[in-house]
Amino acid sequence: MDVGNHGSPVHHDRKTLDQVVIRFAGDSGDGMQITGNEFTKTSAIFGNDLATLPDFPAEIRAPAGTLPGVSGFQIRFAAKDIHTPGDEPDVLVAMNPAALKVNLPDIRAGRTIVVNTATFVDKELEKALYMKDGKAFNPLDDHSLDSYRVIRVDLNKLAIESTKPFGLTPKESLRCKNFVALGMMYWLYHRPIEHTEKWLREYFGPKKQQLADANIAALRAGYHYAETTDLFHEQFEIPPAPMRRGTYRNVMGNQAVGLALAAAAKLSKTPVFFAGYPITPASDILHQISRYKNYGLLTFQAEDEIAAVCAALGASFAGSIGVTASSGPGIALKTEAIGLAVMTELPLLVIDVQRGGPSTGLPTKTEQADLLQCVFGRNSEAPTPVVAASSPADCFARTLEAVRIAVKYMTPVYLLTDGYLANGSEPWCLPEIQDLPKIDVHFQSNPEGFKPYARDPKTLARVWAKPGTPGLEHRIGGIEKRDGTGNISYDPDNHDSMVRLRTRKIAGIAHDCTPPLVDGPSEGPLVVLGWGSTLGSITGAVESAQAKGLKVARCHLQQVWPLPATLGGILSKYERILIPEMNLGQLWRLVRSELAVDAYSFTKVQGRPFTTSELLRKIEEVLKMPAHGSAHPLESKAQSGLLQETTETVGG
Amino acid sequence: MDVGNHGSPVHHDRKTLDQVVIRFAGDSGDGMQITGNEFTKTSAIFGNDLATLPDFPAEIRAPAGTLPGVSGFQIRFAAKDIHTPGDEPDVLVAMNPAALKVNLPDIRAGRTIVVNTATFVDKELEKALYMKDGKAFNPLDDHSLDSYRVIRVDLNKLAIESTKPFGLTPKESLRCKNFVALGMMYWLYHRPIEHTEKWLREYFGPKKQQLADANIAALRAGYHYAETTDLFHEQFEIPPAPMRRGTYRNVMGNQAVGLALAAAAKLSKTPVFFAGYPITPASDILHQISRYKNYGLLTFQAEDEIAAVCAALGASFAGSIGVTASSGPGIALKTEAIGLAVMTELPLLVIDVQRGGPSTGLPTKTEQADLLQCVFGRNSEAPTPVVAASSPADCFARTLEAVRIAVKYMTPVYLLTDGYLANGSEPWCLPEIQDLPKIDVHFQSNPEGFKPYARDPKTLARVWAKPGTPGLEHRIGGIEKRDGTGNISYDPDNHDSMVRLRTRKIAGIAHDCTPPLVDGPSEGPLVVLGWGSTLGSITGAVESAQAKGLKVARCHLQQVWPLPATLGGILSKYERILIPEMNLGQLWRLVRSELAVDAYSFTKVQGRPFTTSELLRKIEEVLKMPAHGSAHPLESKAQSGLLQETTETVGG
Amino acid sequence: MTPPNATLTKNDFKTDQEVRWCPGCGDYAILNAVQSVFPTLGIPKEKFVVVSGIGCSSRLPYYVNTYGFHSIHGRAPAFATGIKCANPELSVWIGTGDGDALSIGGNHLIHAMRRNLDVKVLMFNNRIYGLTKGQFSPTSEVGKITKSTPFGVVDQPFNPIHLALGAGATFVARSVDVMSKHLTSVLQRAAAHRGFAFVEIYQNCNIFNDGAFDHLVEKEIRDDHLVELEHGKPLKFGKAKDKGVRLRGYAPEIVDLKTTPTDDLIVWDEHEPSSALAFLIASMPERAMPQPIGVFRAVDKPTFDGELRKQANEVTATHGDGDLKDLLYSGDLWNVE
């Protein structure tokens, strides 16, 4: 892990820090995601705790150099336990003017900005709308950045010169400039570069070795340039974080879901049939698991979302574990079929990787606004449990838990993740295979006295009898059924009793689910209640509050619907409840209606996570509010750059 | 209105009653709906107040004579103001054994049952499962009906004999037997028969005059048979009800919706484009309005529900009022497109004629379980108002109101009705045309300073600019937009502000909507809060309770979402709130979460309305419960024949 | 597969559920054909699955005593895809209507066709929506008065055979509810086909569209209005087989063999790789020319479910049965002691 082999002509202090946030930003074509990923992996292997936040441009490919074309990747790495990718970057690497313009509002005075001077030319400045009186101006020249530490480097030149030996075209050479920047950051934070070197060699393979060599040369050039010139004056060290013993890998949320699906097939000894239709940000799950054909996992890219969910449910009928995944608009299309899954009482996993909405909305941004769609968005009384993942690595455990519930209770189950979890990453302490949860699947085989709607008296789950089994021939469908026989029944009393039975079956899961994560004082003036991907921000804010001596607890749901049976009791111990959500108060509504408790809603619908500091401010504010008080979601929102809600009115 | 021309050989007492409930029941092929409708029209014209409840077999045509094939029609007609079709029939007309078996549980001892003896033969008894030890038995012979007044008539014989002169086939003759029964009922309740005679002549037309004549003969035969034989011992009179001055017609809910859509086109001077896909019980709206092609109303039967809603929204974009209608499963399919309507801020009316669910459920039965689907069933934050009709005639006013909101606020609006309203009927005091509400539609025409997302400062509605208008060319779509210009915007703060703006726009309707119907003491120990088709049952029960001296008020929502601004204030005046619903407590959930008030939920999901008496019992019960108390929907349900929820368990 | 169970009979495929179609409905005959054919296929009873959407026709599963899934409107092919892919040993049959298959379900149908999913589709075409009581369907004729078209249908209908050929179906056939021998043999042919089999069945809805096919299938006129496609045989029709169909340029024409004996009648080749000729004879206008029944097309192609499995098997053969630990513990790992 030493980079000493690269010599060290200039002497630098090496300060120890306990955490750093870097944001790489550039054009979509600049390779920022790869750059960020490499820094992440290297820091992970180095032993830091970390969290990342990629930020893609929307689905469409914007023209190079423009503001909508900017792609970003933020990583926070630390010598301590951390929970979010950080509120504000310590270093911004801006590959072009557009990247500078888009990201500057997030950078506090005094922080470091590395700019690629080669791109601060009129043509690029114009595209980034650095324009005054119809003419381009250069923000590097007008003192507007004086409050920052601006490091100017001609990355283009370094890339071209360092890759000369490898016979690349000028375009290919220029493509290496992100590795120059990465090399500089490796030096600045004293990271080993050999992991990235190894990865580059693997990535390009023997056929494109000269590309690997060129990128490696660029990487080293950046490293040495930082070292030999006095670019940064100082060097930093972020020691490994004290982490739980074990073997680690870095994992993104979608990846963890995919791994869990393979695990589910193995653990349940039952094939998994995944049917999906591509949609951002869920598609990567399909991409990944389509490689797992030797894990008892088949994938089917259907003609649309409806076909996908129906095929998955058909597969469940046939004895596989049917799984489908999508994002909001696609989930909306699946709801009729999910109602059929409720009626036929077959297992089905529906993964909703939430994104900004409504409608097409902000497809590449994150949000947690599909909760009520999942809880209530089907015709008639069609109760369905909802499990939610709270961190990229947690997606693994939640997926297994959702499958467990689906097969144990013979029910469709929603798993909620979101764009932030899907593409964000964190170190994952790999579980021992033998410690993974059991997933018991029992197929009926005895024809004697067989009834397709006979139930387990405890779970109320019906039996699972798969086609091909002699003597269990039976017919199911979407019309109301007589309990037991499963025959069609139009009897009013039977209907009433079946509607309630299905509801009680799902309500029962409240007693057989992952309990909320509770942390901090078990009673007191305030508990922050959350669900899903806000866990990191909430934990960060609560810990900061505690560090300030405030008596604040945290309660985080992993099972969102039905609400865990213990939740009412937990909440009753606190004088105030604060519910921060990246929606307009959806959990707030459920908690109010189910538990009849008052709560302060705090909402932010900006397509990006809460910052620790805005949550901390809110915690302090709510502590001063009346006990057992309440704030409606529309009344209370996270502040943003734009304080006023502007409304363009007609005329005038 | 006198039937004296038919002579009156036997003398009968004629008792005056203030109300009667008759149920006609027979096989689907027996014409029970026609029979009921004729009795209804005649009673309406006679001046009674009335309410009807048809009860069809499920969509599939069951074999003749079987229990699932039974079709029923209940009518309650009265000399006073009534609200429901009645809890228990005074007279059951059972055309065959199956009809007797299915309906007997609803008939109280001492009531009258008219049976068609010709059908109580082994073959028919078997089909009705009147079987003991593998052999058919006749319930007319075993004293099991001793507690009822059973009137035995060979309707077949009367039909055949009376129609002899007209040269019908035996099958055709037999088809007239329902009119024999109708004639008997006309005599019994002293109704004029000439309306039905007139209708028969119109219905069959000059080409089939002999069929008209035959049916008229059968009708008269029934009338005279009742009069000359001493079948009923007595005759009854139900005087006209004191009703509001005006011109009346009888109207079914679906019909009223259809009429309102034609009215909407006229009142708004804007074409209505209706796109639908057939589904029970919504199809009749399409059937009816497809005749209104000369009212500025076009109809399009699309290839599916998604195409229907998209075509309707396309038409709205093009400057028509887009309307679509369906029932639960079809509405589920439309939700993605409704989200687009929210984002593009175009008017759209979505009519949901609710039916029993989940999934295909009980397609011909009623339920009010789509409320939460309408309020929350879309991806992300996609606020949409919900208007609900409370009686068949009210469907007219509610439809107009929903259109008014849609065009005023440039938003999709749900109109909720249900199977009970759709097919049930009541007398409708026709409005004067000049008293109908104004529906103001304003199309932008001035290109100067035109911005597609400029807003009315009060309603927050955006402008409506239709294709074809020079100078207003613009592009809209489902991606988040910058307010004002409507251009695509990925700006986080703009997104937050637009999400809230759309929500505030809809929230504003709380101040500009039909207020709840409030009735009874304006404060006190109990208010019964309802919405939709439960109005009749609730009114009946509340009036009975008041008659018993109980201090009970009634509050009924016509605008369900957003909750009317005044609701919180109204409810706060009562010590207890009781919310009866034909679902598992959906309004209860909304009221709890929005207003943070406690309420007793009372639920019945049997595919049929509450009876007045079960509601009255509940009112009495709740009055004894703690003030400001609460009961969860799963804890409190309407009682039914089947008191226990049975669960078939595995094995054993 | 389990060895064929020689003792199966028609009765084995009857359920205890009362059949709930209108008396006189053509669906009874189709059910009868299905129950007659299933026991002859050498497939054990428990290996059948009958899938359907919603409609009168879609009640089929309830009446066939094997596994059945009465799903939601239009989606049967999607459910069948999941079922067949999850367990390729099953013999999967779809019962559907002209509305279920071609209106709301059109997309799933054409995609299952192009993929060549190995399922058999029986489309009961009564040119009406029966279950919802009489609206026009995508096969209803222009001008037809129905519940939803009091002034007549303005939509041009689909030609279901054209649509199937256009979507690439590998087996395309047509039969008639009342021609039970023909129907039975077509179902047998469909069963024997490895791949997607589409069978359009003219079916009379005697309640909402009574006699829709009388002009073609009434006993007395049938021979003149239907022409049977038989592999390797010339296209002849008429009671005395005295009329034939040949090509004039690119258009089919009828020849009266009594007056114009000819040897250039179209000789039917259901294995013809191109569907063009099948397409052509399926365009012969109703009433003016005889309507073909029988097998329009039967060609061999890899099946979707087969290829999906094959790929999975190949991957497993190459990479070995996946090991969970290897999978989880992959990528860049590091240890914390």
Next chain:
Amino acid sequence: MTPPNATLTKNDFKTDQEVRWCPGCGDYAILNAVQSVFPTLGIPKEKFVVVSGIGCSSRLPYYVNTYGFHSIHGRAPAFATGIKCANPELSVWIGTGDGDALSIGGNHLIHAMRRNLDVKVLMFNNRIYGLTKGQFSPTSEVGKITKSTPFGVVDQPFNPIHLALGAGATFVARSVDVMSKHLTSVLQRAAAHRGFAFVEIYQNCNIFNDGAFDHLVEKEIRDDHLVELEHGKPLKFGKAKDKGVRLRGYAPEIVDLKTTPTDDLIVWDEHEPSSALAFLIASMPERAMPQPIGVFRAVDKPTFDGELRKQANEVTATHGDGDLKDLLYSGDLWNVE
């Protein structure tokens, strides 16, 4: 209609929105063709509507300065139906992709085709999902490695021309992004057609499926791999037009006119009522035989929107403009005094 505005130019149809396709994408050329054709049609600018679903191709409306609706994935034909029926004076164009039109949107497309709705569909076929970054589409070849098929596609693709013909489209054509003159003329032909016009456009996605059509459309080889359909002309191709296509039995075959001069080449008739021949030449296998471009079919049929209006007008003519009072006050009325 407003009188044609003679002064419209290409620039009038450019919007102020930055075009956000990848540099080098074939979509630019198509946009260019659209912007060139629109001003020549004699239609005022405000009477155009461009509708789309979701996909790279579906960004089209944002770049054409007229009315535009960027709707939801696959549903453009349904929106277009509402728009065109609500206002038949509008010239309605759909921009869509192979995924948007044929995968999720297949059903709406074939129904709009069968109804003969008067709209023009430009289907950008790049044989890939571009916007979602590279999954296979229903036109991708078997075996193709994509994001979602690391071991190769197992689905058989659609032949879009076959599907359109099978669904009864009245105008079916094909062109190529890089052949701007041809493309422009095909768009002009589509615009002139009264009824549904389907234009498949081979489009290069240089990011996720670069060169998908190179084997057909590269400048040097184009003449040998494409055959242009021209009404009334024999099917000839090759740089020197020295190769032709004729029928051998029911199968098309290539003749080398240098060695085998012949006068029995297929002479193209786009008005042929049956689509069978169009179907046949659309089946010519890629690489082995030339791919037809140009107009496969252009036949006259009543349009859906036209018939819908006509019916409404007839009803109004017969029954008079509806009076609201008459309508409400109909049926059995009674008075309460």
